[in-house]
Each structure stands twice: as structure tokens, then as C-alpha cells.
Amino acid sequence: MFLALREMHRAKVRFGLLIVAIALLVFLILFQQSLQNGLLTSFVGGIRNQSAPVLVYSTDGQRFIQGSIITPDLEAEVRASGAVDEVSRIGQGTFTVAAGAETFDTSIVGYESLGAPERLSAGRAPNAPGEAIGADADIDQGFAIGDVVTVIPGGATLTIVGVATDVQLNAGPTLFVDYATYLEVVASVNPDAQTALPSVLGVSPAPGFSAADTTAALNALSPDLDALIRAEAADLAPGVDQIRQSFQIIFALYAIVVPCVTGLFFLIITFQKAAALTLLRALGAPARRLVSSLLFQAVLIVGGGYALGTALYYPVSQQRLGGIALRFETASVLGWAIALMVLGVGSSLIAARRVLRIDPVDATTGVGQ
Amino acid sequence: MNTADDPTQNHQTATAEQALVLDDVRKVYRMGDGHEVVALDRARLSVGSDEIVALVGPSGSGKTTLCSIAGGILSATSGRVIVGGRDITDYSERQLTAFRQDMVGFVFQSVNLVPFLTARENLLVVDEMGKRTGAAARRRADQLLDELGLGDRARNLPSQLSGGQRQRVAIGRALMNEPELVLFDEPTSALDTQLGEQVMEIIRTEMKSRQTAAIVVTHDERITQYCDRTVHITDGVLEA
Amino acid sequence: MRFALRELRRRPGRFATATVILTLIAILLMFLGSLLDGLIRSSTGAIRAQDGDVLVYSDASRASLARSLIDPGVRAEIESVPGVVDTGGVGLVQLGARVPGAGERDLAAVALFGVEIPPAGVPEVPPPGQVYADEVLRSDGIAIGTELLLGPARSPVEVIGFVTDTSFIGQGALWSDAATWREVLEQNRPGARVGDEVFQALLVRGDTDADGLAASIDTATGSTESLSITDAANALPGVEEQQGTFNQIIGVTLVIAVVVIGLFFALITVERTALYGVLKALGAHTSTLFAGLVAQAAVVTLIAAVIAAGALIALDAAIPPGGLPLDVTPERIIVSTVLLLIAAIAGCAFSLRRILKIDPASAIGSGS
Numbered sequence: 001m002f003l004a005l006r007e008m009h010r011a012k013v014r015f016g017l018l019i020v021a022i023a024l025l026v027f028l029i030l031f032q033q034s035l036q037n038g039l040l041t042s043f044v045g046g047i048r049n050q051s052a053p054v055l056v057y058s059t060d061g062q063r064f065i066q067g068s069i070i071t072p073d074l075e076a077e078v079r080a081s082g083a084v085d086e087v088s089r090i091g092q093g094t095f096t097v098a099a100g101a102e103t104f105d106t107s108i109v110g111y112e113s114l115g116a117p118e119r120l121s122a123g124r125a126p127n128a129p130g131e132a133i134g135a136d137a138d139i140d141q142g143f144a145i146g147d148v149v150t151v152i153p154g155g156a157t158l159t160i161v162g163v164a165t166d167v168q169l170n171a172g173p174t175l176f177v178d179y180a181t182y183l184e185v186v187a188s189v190n191p192d193a194q195t196a197l198p199s200v201l202g203v204s205p206a207p208g209f210s211a212a213d214t215t216a217a218l219n220a221l222s223p224d225l226d227a228l229i230r231a232e233a234a235d236l237a238p239g240v241d242q243i244r245q246s247f248q249i250i251f252a253l254y255a256i257v258v259p260c261v262t263g264l265f266f267l268i269i270t271f272q273k274a275a276a277l278t279l280l281r282a283l284g285a286p287a288r289r290l291v292s293s294l295l296f297q298a299v300l301i302v303g304g305g306y307a308l309g310t311a312l313y314y315p316v317s318q319q320r321l322g323g324i325a326l327r328f329e330t331a332s333v334l335g336w337a338i339a340l341m342v343l344g345v346g347s348s349l350i351a352a353r354r355v356l357r358i359d360p361v362d363a364t365t366g367v368g369q
Numbered sequence: 370m371n372t373a374d375d376p377t378q379n380h381q382t383a384t385a386e387q388a389l390v391l392d393d394v395r396k397v398y399r400m401g402d403g404h405e406v407v408a409l410d411r412a413r414l415s416v417g418s419d420e421i422v423a424l425v426g427p428s429g430s431g432k433t434t435l436c437s438i439a440g441g442i443l444s445a446t447s448g449r450v451i452v453g454g455r456d457i458t459d460y461s462e463r464q465l466t467a468f469r470q471d472m473v474g475f476v477f478q479s480v481n482l483v484p485f486l487t488a489r490e491n492l493l494v495v496d497e498m499g500k501r502t503g504a505a506a507r508r509r510a511d512q513l514l515d516e517l518g519l520g521d522r523a524r525n526l527p528s529q530l531s532g533g534q535r536q537r538v539a540i541g542r543a544l545m546n547e548p549e550l551v552l553f554d555e556p557t558s559a560l561d562t563q564l565g566e567q568v569m570e571i572i573r574t575e576m577k578s579r580q581t582a583a584i585v586v587t588h589d590e591r592i593t594q595y596c597d598r599t600v601h602i603t604d605g606v607l608e609a
Numbered sequence: 610m611r612f613a614l615r616e617l618r619r620r621p622g623r624f625a626t627a628t629v630i631l632t633l634i635a636i637l638l639m640f641l642g643s644l645l646d647g648l649i650r651s652s653t654g655a656i657r658a659q660d661g662d663v664l665v666y667s668d669a670s671r672a673s674l675a676r677s678l679i680d681p682g683v684r685a686e687i688e689s690v691p692g693v694v695d696t697g698g699v700g701l702v703q704l705g706a707r708v709p710g711a712g713e714r715d716l717a718a719v720a721l722f723g724v725e726i727p728p729a730g731v732p733e734v735p736p737p738g739q740v741y742a743d744e745v746l747r748s749d750g751i752a753i754g755t756e757l758l759l760g761p762a763r764s765p766v767e768v769i770g771f772v773t774d775t776s777f778i779g780q781g782a783l784w785s786d787a788a789t790w791r792e793v794l795e796q797n798r799p800g801a802r803v804g805d806e807v808f809q810a811l812l813v814r815g816d817t818d819a820d821g822l823a824a825s826i827d828t829a830t831g832s833t834e835s836l837s838i839t840d841a842a843n844a845l846p847g848v849e850e851q852q853g854t855f856n857q858i859i860g861v862t863l864v865i866a867v868v869v870i871g872l873f874f875a876l877i878t879v880e881r882t883a884l885y886g887v888l889k890a891l892g893a894h895t896s897t898l899f900a901g902l903v904a905q906a907a908v909v910t911l912i913a914a915v916i917a918a919g920a921l922i923a924l925d926a927a928i929p930p931g932g933l934p935l936d937v938t939p940e941r942i943i944v945s946t947v948l949l950l951i952a953a954i955a956g957c958a959f960s961l962r963r964i965l966k967i968d969p970a971s972a973i974g975s976g977s
Contacts, residue, residue: 021868028861058761059705059713059714059716060704060705060716060760060761060797061705062705062716062718067703067704067705069760069761069797069798071761074761093800094673094675094676095676096669096670096671096676103669103671105671105673105846152669153667153669186800189676190678190800190801190802190803192802192803192804192807193799193800193801193802194799194800194802195799195800196799196800197799197800223713223714224761226714246854246858249637249641250858250861253637253862253865256630256633257865257868257869260630260869260872261868261869261872264869264872264873264875264876265872267876268872268875268876268879271876271879271880272879433973436973437970437973440890440973442890442969442970442972442973443970463894466889466892466893466894467892468892469890469891469892469969470891470892471892475887475890475891475972475973477887477890477972477973478973481883481884481887481972483612483884483888484884485615485616485619485620486612486615486616486619490612490615494612494888494891495891495892497611497612498888498891498892498893498894498897499892526619542891546892552973554973
């Protein structure tokens with residue numbers, strides 16, 4: 001260990017650069033991990049964290065709330081089913097909303113009983129027409145408690161009385177209002193429209209039924225019904241899979257690059273100090289000692305890079321990116337630490353193999369020729 | 370070379386017969402802590418156009434420095450260096466590189482052939498890095514290999530050659546550019562006595578048949594019998 | 610340079626690692642690029658196909674067809690703007706379509722456009738109840754003569770022809786006349802019903818430049834947001850975000866390529882320090898040695914790019930139509946290859962200093 005530390009002390013710049021390179025990679029990985037989770041939450045958080053255990057779409061909606069429409073006869077079939085307890089109409093649309101000095105593509109969700117955010121982080125639930133629950137992530141954009149926003153055209157106003165965490169839809173500002181208010185908003189925007197139909201139904205299972213039992217029973221009622229458990233509805237929403245897949249490609253890429261960088265680095269320095277290593281071997285240093293010194297350096301560098309990368313990541317993880325709230329992902333930080341340590345140290349084994357192959361006899365005949 | 374640019378053309382007649390003239394050459398290295406080390410002190414040496422000079426001295430005596438200055442790898446701190454009639458004392462880095470391509474040949478201590486090139490290609494490297502004469506260079510390489518007894522080894526990689534054969538390839542490489550002066554840096558140190566003698570035999574034959582001058586750096590007195598003259602060097606000072 | 614290439618031929622094994630890593634990176638680069646092209650193409654086709662100069666939305670719509678309404682009064686104002694030659698209403702409704710013979714939960718995602726001016730590729734506005742369909746819908750089993758049932762109301766339309774490259778946000782487009790669109794919209798989206806003669810957007814043909822025309826329309830009406838066709842395509846939800854995200858990933862990938870190539874050739878340079886010393890002593894210029902290194906990097910990169918292009922073309926052929934929206938074009942492959950070559954040369958530049966620093970004197974007296 002003495003040797004390993006001495007060497008790093010003497011070549012601060014070189015080892016420092018590698019640590020910085022690894023730190024940057026770690027930062028990028030963790031940042032993208034936060035970005036992925038933040039992005040997914042901003043797309044489907046409003047599904048995941050609403051209060052209905054089961055959501056019933058129309059097959060026509062293709063698992064997109066805004067594309068789904070529950071016709072009166074379908075609604076009647078669901079209400080008549082023995083598998084359901086409470087049934088709540090949920091309507092959702094995207095509207096242009098003026099908040100502060102700007103306008104936003106805003107998702108407005110109307111609910112009867114089920115379908116509101118499960119927990120509020122501040123404020124209260126609406127108890128009068130024209131009141132709304134906003135999302136934590138949108139507070140700075142003019143959606144804080146007490147703010148009044150305007151739906152345009154039409155000019156319907158909504159007052160925010162409560163906020164909840166992770167309840168956005170479609171990666172933009174999101175508001176939850178009671179169903180009657182929702183219908184008024186729809187009518188205010190397009191006076192030609194007939195009364196809007198609910199987009200989906202929020203359902204709680206009847207006593208004795210699990211959520212899975214209820215979805216199975218409802219799906220058996222009609223091919224036009226598409227009942228999904230809350231978590232499924234979030235995971236199967238259009239786009240969620242594509243986001244996951246693209247990020248997986250990116251993560252796989254990083255997981256290849258980290259060992260490439262550390263492996264090549266240790267190979268280079270092993271080559272550069274071949275003469276010194278040969279001399280040490282000739283002086284009687286066991287090969288194992290030299291290898292463990294190299295692995296010790298690898299651990300220190302990956303560990304140091306990881307710590308630095310996490311330190312860079314922490315302040316960024318507290319930020320908001322557009323409409324997406326990032327957060328410090330402790331599980332990812334730990335998981336990647338283990339994965340990168342294994343990959344980084346594993347790749348330095350190639351250099352270790354070269355150290356093992358050094359023949360001390362070369363010290364007497366001139367090295368490397 | 371355009372002699373009109375050459376500030377030393379007056380010297381040329383005086384030194385035309387000499388392959389190398391070192392006139393009061395000093396080389397001083399400034400160390401990291403500011404103090405100076407004199408590697409070569411007021412060296413005066415001239416080598417005739419077909420003379421083989423042995424340069425003998427213990428390690429650290431300055432023979433490598435002398436060799437590097439004569440070969441245009443290092444610049445002298447003061448004094449004049451004239452090789453084949455050209456005064457290279459004030460040459461720039463770029464001029465020295467061109468000078469090395471044209472005027473001198475090197476045979477290094479550790480043979481230093483390009484490991485992934487055949488014997489013939491190792492000779493052609495000199496042309497590739499320099500004049501790029503193409504066909505003429507290929508003819509010369511074949512001729513040199515024949516003369517060095519390597520005609521049937523032309524397509525072998527260095528790893529397929531014996532130590533003596535490799536050293537002969539290195540000699541061939543040094544002769545590719547028809548140099549005025551060839552510098553041998555411990556040419557036999559990696560060889561056993563018998564092989565070493567054979568190689569020195571070849572060196573002598575090749576130099577004499579081409580009327581080319583050579584300096585052979587060595588610390589082995591036995592080698593000196595193949596040379597016309599021996600110069601000793603100790604602590605940077607030459608003694609004839 | 611010739612010797613550098615000879616080394617590649619004699620010792621391919623030395624360069625195998627770098628080639629494999631670079632091939633992976635090249636595949637990734639080309640895959641990401643083609644995916645981006647495919648996504649953008651399948652998002653914007655229907656807008657790009659509009660046979661006009663400017664699309665006019667209502668000003669609160671944020672360039673979204675679904676939220677935009679243009680009533681006959683506004684249309685009349687627009688038509689009186691100097692430079693406007695012709696106008697055509699545009700309407701859209703996105704629905705699931707039931708295809709005869711497909712499973713009852715197996716819907717094709719379609720975007721039904723009602724138009725007055727036919728888009729590029731459609732000869733004329735079809736009669737009521739009939740539509741031209743985008744080619745991508747063939748993978749859903751749609752053919753000429755197929756009767757599709759649209760949305761929960763099962764509104765029937767008959768396919769009478771096909772048109773290419775008119776997808777809208779990943780959905781295949783159906784092109785109908787305005788009346789059919791209005792009827793399907795009312796039956797399936799009563800909440801979005803529009804009055805007779807009301808459209809969601811107006812396509813304008815003009816005789817001046819598109820941007821200028823858009824500006825004068827907005828000034829004249831005071832209630833519209835007009836965009837050139839290109840701007841309207843870029844304003845679709847997700848288009849700019851996708852481009853931004855993908856280009857960032859492509860950028861990071863290139864940086865990684867620079868690092869990998871840089872490290873690899875730094876390693877090769879370190880191994881060759883003694884050799885370069887000898888070659889310098891023999892009169893080689895740093896530029897000659899560096900050119901050899903760059904030549905090797907370029908060849909390795911080109912080999913990687915060729916393998917990657919082959920792999921991508923094979924992948925494209927293997928993906929069933931209607932699957933991943935991969936758009937493999939020669940332009941993308943060439944652009945990716947050129948970017949990778951630049952990355953390779955940039956990576957080599959890390960080694961330039963090292964080669965510069967090699968002292969020819971090191972060749973002499975080594976070991977003494």
C-alpha cells in the first residue's frame with residue numbers, strides 16, 4: 001500500500017485527471033438516472049399517486065387517459081358489476097393555462113371521488129367550485145397555493161388550494177379539480193361542444209375482491225373496456241416504455257465506458273513503469289504485492305471518482321429541469337457504486353495480468369527490447 | 370542544399386576531406402536545481418573521410434553526448450560542428466532533422482528495428498521518413514541486404530532473425546542514405562564475443578568498401594583492433 | 610504513413626479492442642441518429658405534407674391542432690390579407706381504428722385529418738366517407754377497400770388509396786374531406802365538437818415568403834398564431850425535446866469516442882516511445898509520426914463505421930414494419946462516420962504532445 005500511495009502522491013496530476021474523468025462519468029450516470037425517474041414521474045406520477053386502485057379505460061383510448069372516452073352504456077356496465085365498490089368519473093384534457101406572466105400546456109383532471117392525489121403535501125382538498133390541487137413541481141411557475149390561474153380561451157379561473165408531490169401528467173403543469181368544475185372548464189374553451197364524457201373511471205374493488213380480481217372481472221364484461229391496476233396503468237402508458245428503453249441504452253453505454261477508461265489507464269501506466277516494476281521484481285518484491293498495490297489504486301480511484309461525482313450530483317439533484325423535478329436517488333447511488341467498483345477494478349485486472357508476466361531477469365538485460 | 374544560405378561555406382574547402390570536425394565543442398546541461406554539468410568540455414576531434422574511430426570511455430564519460438552532437442541529435446552549447454563539410458552548429462531543429470536524413474547513419478545499442486516490418490522494410494523506413502525516392506530506394510535496399518548476406522532474409526520479421534542478423538539489418542539501415550558518417554553506439558554489447566567480432570568485421574568491411582567514416586562508441590577495448598584509431602574520453606574530456 | 614498501415618495489416622490483433630469498442634460506439638451513434646430521424650419523420654409527416662406555405666392556429670392554442678379553432682369570421686379576415694392566394698381548413702381527431710379481422714382489443718392508432726386542400730401525395734380530396742391512408746397503416750392489415758371503424762362510435766370510413774410519409778406523432782394518418790372529419794369528431798369526441806365551417810387550423814397558400822406572410826396574417830387578425838410549415842412541424846409536442854435529448858446523447862457518445870480513441874492511441878504511443886525515438890534519430894519528423902497515428906485511427910474508425918453501417922442496415926431489415934421507427938439513410942450514416950472520424954482525430958491529438966516530447970537522443974545510449 002505504501003508503494004501505491006507514494007506513486008499516486010508523485011503523479012498527482014495523472015491520477016487526479018483519471019479521478020475527474022470517472023467523477024464526470026459518475027455524475028452523468030446519476031444525473032441521467034434522476035432525469036429518467038423525474039421524466040417518468042412527470043409523465044405518469046398523476047396516475048401512480050391518485051387514489052383509485054383500478055382505472056378503467058376504453059379500449060379505444062389505447063391506455064392514454066386523454067384519448068379514452070367512457071360512453072354511458074360502458075359506464076353502466078361497470079357500475080352494474082359486482083366486482084366494484086366505488087366508481088368515480090375522471091375526465092382529463094390538456095388546456096392552455098395562463099399562470100403568472102406565461103401560458104402553459106396544462107393537464108386538468110376532473111374527479112368525482114376517486115382520482116384525486118392520495119396525499120397532499122400542503123393546503124387542503126377543493127371543497128368549492130373553481131378550486132384546484134396543483135403539483136409541487138409547478139409551484140414556481142405560478143401554481144402555488146393561493147395562486148389563481150386562467151384557462152384560455154374562455155377565461156375560466158381556478159384557485160389553487162392544495163399541492164401534492166409527484167402528481168404531474170404529460171411532463172407539464174397539472175391541476176386536479178372536482179368533476180363539475182372540469183365540465184365547466186371544457187365548456188368554457190369550446191362552447192360548441194356537447195357535455196364531455198368521462199375519460200376513465202376510477203374504481204375501488206368490492207369487498208372480498210383484490211384489485212387484480214376486479215380488473216379481470218371488468219375486462220371480461222366487454223372488449224371495449226380496458227381495466228388496469230394503478231401501477232400497471234402508469235407503466236403501460238404510451239411513451240413510458242420508450243423512455244425506459246432509451247435510458248437503458250444510455251446506461252449500458254456508460255457501463256461499457258467506465259471499465260474501458262480505467263482499464264486503458266492502468267494499462268498505460270503499467271507500460272510506463274514497466275522498468276520500475278521489473279526492478280522491484282528483481283529486488284525481490286513478490287508479484288502479488290505489486291498486483292495488490294495496483295488493485296488498491298484502482299479501488300482508491302474508482303472510489304474517489306465516485307465520491308467526487310456524487311458530490312457534483314448532489315446539488316444538481318436538488319434542482320428542477322423545466323417541468324421535471326429531480327431528486328437524489330439514494331438507491332441508484334448505491335447500486336451504481338457497486339456496479340462501477342466491480343467494473344472498474346475488474347478492468348484493471350488486465351493490467352495486473354501484465355504485471356504478473358514481468359520477468360525480473362529483464363532488469364539485468366535491459367527492459368522492453 | 371542551397372549553399373548560398375550556408376554561413377560557413379568558407380569552411381568547406383578547408384574541411385572537405387574530413388567527415389567530422391569538432392572544434393572546441395562544449396555541452397553543458399543545466400540541472401533542475403540550477404547548477405550546471407559539463408558533459409563535453411572543449412572537445413576537438415576530426416575524423417577522416419574513410420576513417421574508423423573507436424571512442425572508448427566508461428559510462429557517463431560523455432561519449433553518448435559526443436555521438437549525439439556529431440549525429441545532429443543534440444546541439445552543442447559552444448564550438449563548431451562540421452559534418453561532411455557542412456557546418457551544422459547553428460542548425461534549427463528542422464534543419465537537423467533533414468541533416469540526419471541525408472548525412473548520417475545510426476546503429477543503436479539495442480538493435481531497435483521496427484518489430485512489425487520485414488528486414489527489407491526496415492531499410493526502406495529511412496527512405497519513407499526522408500526523401501521518398503521509391504524504386505531507387507528499393508533497389509538500394511536489395512543491394513545492401515545482398516551485400517550483408519541477408520538476401521534470403523529480406524522478407525523475415527526481426528523476430529525471425531538471429532541477434533547477429535538483426536545487427537546486420539541495422540547496419541544496412543544506417544547505410545541506406547549513403548551517409549558521410551555512421552555512428553555505432555555499442556554495436557556489440559548485446560552480442561556474445563564471437564558474434565561481436567563477426568559484426569565488427571562486417572562493419573569494417575562495409576565502411577572501408579564504401580569509403581565511409583565511422584565512430585564506434587564502446588567500452589570494450591577488444592573492439593578497438595577493428596578501428597583505425599582510438600580516442601579515449603573521461604569526464605567529458607577527449608584524450609587522443 | 611505506409612508503415613503505419615502496414616502495422617495495421619501485420620498486427621490486426623493489437624487494434625482489435627479499439628475496433629470492437631469503436632464499432633459498438635458507431636452502432637450506437639448510427640442507431641440513435643436513425644431512431645431520431647425516424648421519430649421526427651413519423652411525428653411530423655402530416656404537417657410537412659401540407660401543400661401550402663403557412664399554418665394558422667388560434668393564438669391560445671400553443672400550435673396544437675386539438676386546442677385550436679378558426680371560425681369563419683377569422684378565416685374571412687385571413688383571406689383578405691394581401692399575399693394570401695388560397696386557404697384550406699384543416700381538422701384532426703386522433704382515434705383507435707378497428708380493422709376487420711384484427712383482435713377486438715387490437716386497434717390501429719390513426720390520426721384522421723379533414724382537409725380542403727389535399728396534402729402532397731393525395732390527388733384530390735376524397736368524397737365523404739372515404740379516406741386515403743398512410744403507408745405505415747399497411748402493417749396493421751389495412752388495404753385498399755378496407756372499411757375501418759373509427760373510435761368508440763365505430764364511425765365507418767373506407768380506404769381508397771395510400772400515401773407515404775404523412776404520419777402524425779407516430780400515428781398513421783387518414784385523409785378525408787372536412788365533413789367526414791366533422792362527423793367522426795362529433796360522434797367520438799362530443800366534448801370537442803366544432804360548428805359547421807369551423808376548423809382547427811387554416812392552411813394558407815401565398816405569393817410571398819412564408820415567414821413574412823405569417824407575420825402579416827397575425828397582425829391582421831390579432832387572434833392567430835401563424836407558422837411556416839417547417840416551424841409548425843418543429844412546434845409539434847415532443848419534436849424539439851426529442852431532437853434536444855437525442856442530440857445530447859449523440860454528443861456524449863462522441864465525447865466518449867474521443868476519450869476511448871485518445872486513451873487507446875496514448876497507450877500505443879507509450880508502447881512505441883523507444884521506437885519513435887529511433888525513427889526521430891533517423892530523421893523522421895513529428896508530423897510524419899503523428900500522421901501515421903492519425904491514419905491508423907482513421908482506418909480503425911472507418912472499419913468500425915462500415916461494420917456498424919452493415920449491422921444497422923441488417924437490423925433495419927430485421928425489424929418488422931410498424932415496429933421501431935428507424936429511418937436508416939445514407940446521409941445519417943455518412944454524417945455519423947464523419948463525426949466519428951473527427952472524434953478519432955481529436956482523440957489522437959492527445960498523443961501529439963507525447964510524440965513531440967520524445968527526444969531522438971533517447972535512442973542513443975539507452976541503458977547506459
